[in-house]
Amino acid sequence: MKNGTYFFTSESVTEGHPDKLCDQVSDAILDAYLAQDPASRVAVECLATTGTLMIAGEVTSKGSVDAQKVARQTVRDIGYTNPAYGFDADDVGVLLAIHEQSPDIARGVMKDEPGAGDQGSMFGYACDETPELMPLPILLAHKLTKRLSDCRRQKTLPYLRPDGKSQVTVEYRDGKARRAHAVVLAAQHDDGIASERIKQDLITHVIKPVLGTLLDDKTQLHINATGRFVIGGPEGDTGLTGRKIIADTYGGMGRHGGGAFSGKDPSKVDRSAAYMARYIAKNVVASGVAKRCEVQLSYAIGVAKPMAVFVDCFGTNTLPEEDIARRIEQHFPLTPRGIIEHLKLRRPIYRKTAAYGHFGRTDPDFTWERTDKKDVFADGNN
DSSP, X not given: OOOSEEEEEEEEEOTTSXXXXXXXXXXXXXXXXXXXXXXXXXXXXXXXXXXXXXXXXEEEOSSOOOHXXXXXXXXXXXXXXXXXXXXXXXXXXXXXXXXXXOHHHHHXXXXXXXXXXXXXXXXXXXXXXXXXXXXXXXXHHHHHHHHHHHHHHTTSSTTEEEEEEEEEEEEEETTEEEEEEEEEEEEEEOTTOOHHHHHHHHIIIIIHHHHGGGOXXXXXXXXXXXXXXXXXXXXXXXXXXXXXXXXHTTTTSSOOOSOOOTTBOTTSHHHHHHHHHHHHHHHHHHHTSOSEEEEEEEEOBXXXXXXXXXXXOTTOOSSOHHHHHHHHHHHSOOSHHHHHHHHTOSSSOOGGGGSSOSSSOOOTTOGGGOOTTGGGGSTTOO
């Protein structure tokens, strides 16, 4: 555990951020296929810019999905319904380029014991600094962007538009989170709203309710720091699926294998193994044998069993890391099929993962957040 005083920063974005819009469209299309055919193999990417949404990828499924209709409904649900935003559900041009999955890849994932859909390494992380067993900076950043969207949807602040970002810097002393050192909030808004009004409203309705006693008179607040944020969303910045992998996971605390999640069915270990790694790490910490835990799983395309299991508890463990790793291999299913079956991943549950983080949430569909295997690490369990 790091000693002394230090600062750690994480960011989040709202559901209307252009990258997150693309993530949600990709996952909404995935869900639509899984609802018809749970064995669907899907890898769908999106690009969004002014007036245009392009959807491309590979799909092999018994289902039939109107991807354009699903995309427009997703854009509508997010809140892009006004032509003044430069991007709206009814007028956006939707371009489709979807074809079947490569048969060379299919050979590896359609065997009696399916192998991984790709090579790579996936990380999971957990720590005991919050009840959710998540790092505090990313948890606060997500809560700020979620509250920003809630204030827009509930019309508490009716001048807000869908795009927005947050960033939280937490001060740590001797490994313990102590206070909010700095908060950055950017909220897209209608034209003609005074910047001072926006600042005061966001402090009152967003920042204070989320951060509470973590705020003090030394906390730095930077709200719409340029003074104006009218042009936003895909009109202001091109969006892409999979470009917010750090916000999707642990906010930079802990390592990342580089693979994005959205638009990928669970045969892609980029997604399913990352969920399993989080599940394992969370159970390790929930058991009390470590205050922090990071788990790495690595795979080869077409091979079912992982190449290796790596555990790092950063010196906080009371059980040897080699013992923890051995128990993981004994008690957790680590093949693609085992992960999918244990976590029940062939369900249309993914669109709601695509905003405000894939981890640290209480939704019962997020099966990787359970701590039902923590006893695996109890003394006497071999």
